[in-house]
Amino acid sequence: MKVKTLILGAGAAGMMCAAHAGPDTLVIDHAKAPGEKIRISGGGRCNFTNLHAGPDNFLSDNPHFCKSALKRYTQWDFLDLVARHRIAWHEKTLGQLFCDGKSLQIIDMLRAEMDRAGALLWLRSALADLSHDGSAFHAQIDHEGSRVMIEARNLVVATGGKSIPKMGATRLAYDIAAQFGHQVTDTRPALVPLTFSDQRFAAISGVAAPARVSNARGSFDEAVLFTHRGLSGPAILQISSYWREGEEIVIDLDPEARLLNDLRMQRQTSGRRSVANELARHLPTRLVDHIAPEVLPKGNLADHSDMVLSGIVDHLRHWRLKPTGSEGYRTAEVTLGGVATDGLSSRTMMSETVPGLYFIGEAVDVTGWLGGYNFQWAWSSGWAAGTAI
Ligand code: FDA
Numbered sequence: 127m128k129v130k131t132l133i134l135g136a137g138a139a140g141m142m143c144a145a146h147a148g149p150d151t152l153v154i155d156h157a158k159a160p161g162e163k164i165r166i167s168g169g170g171r172c173n174f175t176n177l178h179a180g181p182d183n184f185l186s187d188n189p190h191f192c193k194s195a196l197k198r199y200t201q202w203d204f205l206d207l208v209a210r211h212r213i214a215w216h217e218k219t220l221g222q223l224f225c226d227g228k229s230l231q232i233i234d235m236l237r238a239e240m241d242r243a244g245a246l247l248w249l250r251s252a253l254a255d256l257s258h259d260g261s262a263f264h265a266q267i268d269h270e271g272s273r274v275m276i277e278a279r280n281l282v283v284a285t286g287g288k289s290i291p292k293m294g295a296t297r298l299a300y301d302i303a304a305q306f307g308h309q310v311t312d313t314r315p316a317l318v319p320l321t322f323s324d325q326r327f328a329a330i331s332g333v334a335a336p337a338r339v340s341n342a343r344g345s346f347d348e349a350v351l352f353t354h355r356g357l358s359g360p361a362i363l364q365i366s367s368y369w370r371e372g373e374e375i376v377i378d379l380d381p382e383a384r385l386l387n388d389l390r391m392q393r394q395t396s397g398r399r400s401v402a403n404e405l406a407r408h409l410p411t412r413l414v415d416h417i418a419p420e421v422l423p424k425g426n427l428a429d430h431s432d433m434v435l436s437g438i439v440d441h442l443r444h445w446r447l448k449p450t451g452s453e454g455y456r457t458a459e460v461t462l463g464g465v466a467t468d469g470l471s472s473r474t475m476m477s478e479t480v481p482g483l484y485f486i487g488e489a490v491d492v493t494g495w496l497g498g499y500n501f502q503w504a505w506s507s508g509w510a511a512g513t514a515i
Contacts, residue, residue: 132278136160138504139487140284141236146512149244154251157294161233172229175201176498177221183495191467192492199509211235222497280482287461287488299489306480309466311491315458316367319358320449327352330416338381344368363496377445386439397428464491474514484511
């Protein structure tokens with residue numbers, strides 16, 4: 127069978143690309159349904175983009191690479207598409223846009239756009255062999271119990287990264303990149319909970335607090351969640367993309383820098399209140415109880431000088447922790463790193479050495495923050511390749 131374009135992977139990027147690559151496009155995926163990560167994303171409501179999406183929200187060895195695609199297919203373009211399909215949405219926080227209904231609406235929308243474009247979708251199909259003869263790709267696909275030979279002028283690799291192998295994530299994109307002489311940068315789990323070997327937070331598992339979590343490379347103001355295995359919550363997932371084994375992170379439990387002033391004022395008006403009770407007005411009680419033995423002096427507010435209060439606040443604002451590891455690809459939302467951008471056109475996502483070969487979406491070394499940015503990259507890079515074909 128001969129097609130103009132073969133797309134590997136019917137996830138966010140592959141479907142978007144298929145919607146723009148024109149007729150004579152075949153999309154294959156080994157899953158039994160398209161867009162499985164879209165379905166489970168955002169707690170079933172899909173955080174499909176972010177109002178503030180821009181190049182600064184992405185990590186890559188080349189921070190300029192994502193600019194062209196993000197600028198040419200923006201969050202507003204995706205919102206237009208969502209509006210045309212009458213999908214209701216809302217902003218949750220920090221520009222994060224979610225469906226009012228289910229994330230299946232986004233999958234149905236992409237399927238409808240693929241149908242409109244005349245693209246064909248084969249599910250439960252796997253690539254058995256791939257070669258290129260200088261002008262066309264030859265793929266052997268195992269489909270419905272038989273092996274089918276596909277000849278295609280264009281091959282788009284949209285098989286994503288390594289996160290959540292249970293959902294069918296594979297390293298196919300990296301293998302194809304290597305086969306055709308492309309580099310793959312170091313990959314690691316990102317947007318992932320961090321762990322401690324001593325389970326030190328087990329007693330306060332489930333407690334959450336707003337915080338600023340930082341290291342030398344990044345800083346995020348969002349919630350931290352204490353878990354049996356360590357730390358999670360949006361602020362931790364965000365910093366995990368910037369963290370490396372052996373490094374510390376710093377938690378600031380008073381990001382708005384109000385605590386010292388409040389403690390001083392309360393010392394005047396409610397001096398007989400204990401320091402712990404006063405802190406529990408600002409932080410979850412279980413967290414205060416957990417911190418107390420190491421950080422809080424005995425006695426009431428009135429017993430303590432400015433210097434002591436300032437020392438307490440200093441501790442709470444510079445809580446240094448050295449995680450042992452992360453929960454890994456088992457729970458990571460994305461893979462950091464991927465097919466090196468060096469050998470790809472930032473305008474079209476096409477290989478600079480193998481004409482007709484494209485890499486899009488999470489497979490590429492472009493990784494977004496938490497909050498709808500990764501889908502925006504899938505839409506923008508998928509659109510860039512699709513419209514270039
Ligand atoms: P994606 O992984 O979506 O698609 C790859 C496709 O290729 C899959 O359909 C897979 O079956 C197929 N495939 C893989 N290997 C294959 C092989 N060997 N043969 C055939 N097919 C193969 N992002 C965001 O912006 N907002 C959010 O709310 C969330 N939420 C979220 C929750 C959870 C639990 C996860 C794991 C991830 C998110 N993300 C997210 C991240 C987002 O899901 C992710 O970045 C995009 O789905 C990437 O889109 P791609 O199309 O590149 O890969």
